Amino acid sequence: MDIPSQHVFEVLSGKGVEELHHANSIATACQFLRSKALMSRGTVERMGLAQTAQSSDDVDKRYSIWFDVFLDSVDIHARAGRANAYGPVLFVFDLALIDRNKTGRIWVTKENPTKWAGKSDEKRWFQGKKELNDDFVRGRFDQMIVLRHCGGSLPFGRHLKKIILDDPKLKTDENVNIYSMAVGALRLAMQDANIDVPIERRRCKAQCKCKAHWSGDDERLFKMFDP
Numbered sequence: 468m469d470i471p472s473q474h475v476f477e478v479l480s481g482k483g484v485e486e487l488h489h490a491n492s493i494a495t496a497c498q499f500l501r502s503k504a505l506m507s508r509g510t511v512e513r514m515g516l517a518q519t520a521q522s523s524d525d526v527d528k529r530y531s532i533w534f535d536v537f538l539d540s541v542d543i544h545a546r547a548g549r550a551n552a553y554g555p556v557l558f559v560f561d562l563a564l565i566d567r568n569k570t571g572r573i574w575v576t577k578e579n580p581t582k583w584a585g586k587s588d589e590k591r592w593f594q595g596k597k598e599l600n601d602d603f604v605r606g607r608f609d610q611m612i613v614l615r616h617c618g619g620s621l622p623f624g625r626h627l628k629k630i631i632l633d634d635p636k637l638k639t640d641e642n643v644n645i646y647s648m649a650v651g652a653l654r655l656a657m658q659d660a661n662i663d664v665p666i667e668r669r670r671c672k673a674q675c676k677c678k679a680h681w682s683g684d685d686e687r688l689f690k691m692f693d694p
């Protein structure tokens with residue numbers, strides 16, 4: 468069920484949500500910067516642009532959310548103390564990103580689509596402003612803001628505030644620092660698009676499990692960090 472963007476903006480704003488977040492790989496993040504837009508996985512694929520396969524792709528296709536753009540109300544890495552499965556780049560937008568007419572109507576999930584099997588539409592999506600106001604909890608990971616029917620592409624204009632980037636503290640076989648390589652790729656993409664926002668090196672809590680996530684699997688590391 469879609470909800471007018473103005474209503475979603477008002478409810479989230481009332482609950483203290485000031486920023487929206489979107490995590491992705493370096494390669495996909497560079498494409499977004501060059502396009503100055505967030506794009507759904509389907510749109511990126513259709514345009515023939517490089518993108519990184521995600522474990523949720525099959526679920527996304529099954530539930531026809533392949534052309535949707537997903538946003539979170541919190542920084543999952545910081546909150547959960549683990550790497551974000553969608554990638555090491557976190558785009559941070561101000562909430563006003565969705566306070567615009569061209570965003571159209573917005574959908575909000577009650578549960579992550581990976582848990583949707585056998586559930587009705589009412590169990591999958593918030594049904595309106597009142598329900599959203601009653602039950603939306605800032606920081607509940609399952610409750611994702613989904614932009615559908617926006618042509619699979621959401622121009623972010625001046626709403627991108629910054630990028631937070633994981634530092635795996637690892638080097639390539641050629642002794643290149645992976646964090647520096649990633650920053651270089653993002654900066655180049657920003658230059659091409661005439662964007663200039665800060666890239667922050669992520670500071671983790673002491674118990675954060677992300678280092679183990681990145682050092683434990685070389686294939687995952689390069690899939691996510693390779694520009």
Ligand SMILES: [Zn+2]
Nearest residue numbers: 671675676677
């Ligand atoms: Zn961490």
